[in-house]
Amino acid sequence: MEGVDISDGDPGFAILLTLLAGLATTIGAAIAFCVNTDDNRVFAICLGVSAGVMAYVSFSEILDMTNQSFQDANLSARSAFTFGTLTTFAGILLAMLVEFIGMKCFHRHAGEIVVSDAPEPEAQDMAGEKPLSKSERLNMLQMATFSGIAVALHNFPEGIATFISTMADPSFGPAMAFAIAMHNIPEGLAVAAPIKKATGSKCKAFFWAFVSGLSEPLGGLLGWLVLKDVLGPATYGIFYGLTAGIMIHISFKKMLPTALKYDPNNYYTSYSFFAGMALMAISLIAFRWA
Template structure:
């Protein structure tokens, strides 16, 4: 593990998290949502994360665990911790109320057509929304940080994929805050604030690595991270991409993401 990558890993996680501010800022500069571009981009992000999870992170996890156990045992342990990552993320996602789940896509047109709701207080709406997004984005911060600490090239790829995913999440935060306050500026700042949950996830990842610095723990963590990324790809990225655009647009983005990241990793 390259501990010299830690600062850069934190920086990448912060970059990915603050991409929600781009979604919030779109309200200032755009009047319509480019659904085709978003659909392709989200599909592309899913392709990147799925490919990296199965070919790089999960393989690295099995390799590390295999130095301590037999081939059969290491394969089972890798699989079990991978499923644990999926289950943990699913549990966190289950904690998010359905009507406030950030996977619920909202567009700029909804902001323009909606009316502010004076009966809903900014503090109540803003704090609740921030808590919801924090819960949802926390494992993404862990995944980005852990990947970057292990391999900075993979970390950059994941950070970019998460950043693309966080742009529509920023819109999802902006819309209810705008409904509550009528202020686009406040909607932008709440969207920005919601992204800070990912650096918090990175801090948690750093704490785990500091507390359990043995390679076997790192192998378990990598398998869990792969599970987190796969769940995010299939539960958040692909459904959102499909909802934004046509089915084929999503598939083209998915395949493009796999091809681009595959070639990139082979050339580096």
């Protein structure tokens, strides 16, 4: 982004586009409301699709952005690849550490707030469904927490890129924002589905999907005010690498095992995982052609 002239752009229009792109996560939350996530098959499909989305975007886009950012920092291609790989595995280790600390904290306060054994009123209305155990609800909430953090981390630099690109070329901004919005929709589903499953609350699921999407306009706003002159390519490389690692951890350590728990014969999980990959691939192709 160095050397881009944004002095003549319309900041209001640029912020609006980043806001609309980011809040597409709420469309994903709405999809979670339209399906019965208390049906084990449906929930396994939701998790499989979400895992496919996160895995594909990590391996096909974010890792590439990591390596490119390090090359933009004047590193050789092999050095950039090495640093990109290291930061990605650092992200996986960071996610494992946060998971360990989070489980300790959750179990320490297991009798408080949303992790009590009694389901919320909205959850109790689901006829014929066995309430989740305390450990299952803890797992769902932790999965949602990781998903929200990863989506927010992913959206933040996207917000900066969308804002600055729109300021530099207003005709390009809408197409870029639309493409980003398309792959924010399944990311919103990844945040909302486990929250709805754990708490039975559509409001909480929608709220946290909304919050995860807010990092996009926040990134755009900070890009306008401060960060365009502060963050260098190497910082973006680290940022993207950590994000990729966290998303990979969520996909393979949390979402897929949980999906298979609700679909033990793997009738739906693998196919929904591939469908999620295809969905993200289509959105990324649209982004390339925007």
